[in-house]
Amino acid sequence: MKIIEDDRLGERVLSSLNLEDWQDKLQKSFEDLNLAFEGGESNTIAMERAASMLQMIIQSDDKHIILVSHGNLTTLMLRCFDECYGFEHLMEMSNPDVFEIVIENEKATLRRIWDEELNFDF
Secondary structure: OOOOOOHHHOOOOOOOOOOOOHHHHHHHHHHOOOOOOOOOOOHHHHHHHHHHHHHHHHHOOOOOOOOOOOHHHHHHHHHHHOOOOOHHHHHHOOOOOOEEEEEEOOEEEEEEOOOOOOOOOO
């Protein structure tokens, strides 16, 4: 399996400052997608970064691709396909979490496929 690292999948930085109320600030950033805190990136900029990756993938000839990222950016990638994804979805994600995106006839279908009940013994 070929693994390609791409900075466009890096987590969105909320701020370069240590924000004690970071979760409130994070929620506000989903209410105002252009909001950026000191040293941070707005959701709009992060979505543009993610969208450029998604466009490249959609235009490729590859049939099955796995993307790995962090929760905030994953939520923003999902939002590129369905604007209903936001702060509440991010807060409900498990760690890890897995989503399937199927694109057919220029229409995307999103489905959460992670099952927290699965247990693996190694």
